[in-house]
Amino acid sequence: IERTLSIIKPDATKRNLTGKINAKFEDAGLRIVAQKRIWLSPAQAGQFYIVHKDRPFYGELVDFMASGPVVVQVLEGENAIAKNREVMGATNPAQADEGTIRKEFALSVGENSVHGSDAPETAKEEIAFYFSGLELVG
Ligand code: GTP
Ligand code: MG
Numbered sequence: 001i002e003r004t005l006s007i008i009k010p011d012a013t014k015r016n017l018t019g020k021i022n023a024k025f026e027d028a029g030l031r032i033v034a035q036k037r038i039w040l041s042p043a044q045a046g047q048f049y050i051v052h053k054d055r056p057f058y059g060e061l062v063d064f065m066a067s068g069p070v071v072v073q074v075l076e077g078e079n080a081i082a083k084n085r086e087v088m089g090a091t092n093p094a095q096a097d098e099g100t101i102r103k104e105f106a107l108s109v110g111e112n113s114v115h116g117s118d119a120p121e122t123a124k125e126e127i128a129f130y131f132s133g134l135e136l137v138g
Pocket of ligand 1: 091115
């Protein structure tokens with residue numbers, strides 16, 4: 001059993017899509033074992049996405065992630081990291097498969113509704129970035 005860090009991004013919380021997106025996770029067999037709605041400061045958003053600091057879209061990404069509330073969550077399941085990225089769909093919604101979250105809800109390559117960890121090490125780091133051990137229940 002594996003855990004991954006998921007974020008429902010500001011474009012989605014603003015459009016009241018948290019429940020619809022969570023239903024996609026649950027329908028795919030992913031269990032939401034921790035969840036909270038927070039509003040990141042630009043400094044916190046910048047720290048979270050620091051790996052992208054040299055990419056041309058970094059400033060835009062940080063401003064967007066701090067532009068409204070996000071829902072951060074831990075999803076658990078068999079192959080949760082890969083499963084979640086499958087349910088999310090491609091980064092650019094124009095390239096996302098039918099039935100994926102980004103195909104259905106994303107507005108653009110930047111405002112793409114969800115984040116998901118991409119590997120076991122990053123999942124571990126990203127979960128620890130947002131959640132304490134006490135907040136993680138079975
Ligand atoms: P995450 O799960 O959010 O990490 O998405 P990803 O792994 O599918 O994509 P990646 O890690 O390459 O990029 C991180 C995030 O940066 C994306 O989800 C987008 O929100 C944003 N992003 C990526 N490419 C672009 C771009 O060309 N323009 C803008 N504005 N944002 C981008
Ligand atoms: Mg990524």
